[in-house]
Amino acid sequence: MFAKTSMKDAQRRMEVLIKRIAAAKYKYQLSGVTQQVSFTVSAGLAEFTRGDTLEELVKRADDALYQAKRRGKNRVVVKRKSFLARLA
Numbered sequence: 001m002f003a004k005t006s007m008k009d010a011q012r013r014m015e016v017l018i019k020r021i022a023a024a025k026y027k028y029q030l031s032g033v034t035q036q037v038s039f040t041v042s043a044g045l046a047e048f049t050r051g052d053t054l055e056e057l058v059k060r061a062d063d064a065l066y067q068a069k070r071r072g073k074n075r076v077v078v079k080r081k082s083f084l085a086r087l088a
Helices: 007-023 054-071 083-087
Strands: 025-030 033-038 042-046 075-079
Touching (some): 007 075, 054 075
Parallel strands (some): 042 075
């Protein structure tokens, strides 16, 4: 959660975190052989807009997450409430 943070800053912070996670490697021994595991992250960020319900906010974040997953590994996608929806 990035309370009181602009979407641009939240996206940048998430991208830095994703890069750090992707760069991390976990090594372990299995039957005397060194194995290595790497990690990938997909993230969806949603902007809270005055008047949003919790369900609307979670739906936008969920949509953003699945869009990030479809675009490939180590991605963040931001979903904002549409301008037209804000007028309603």
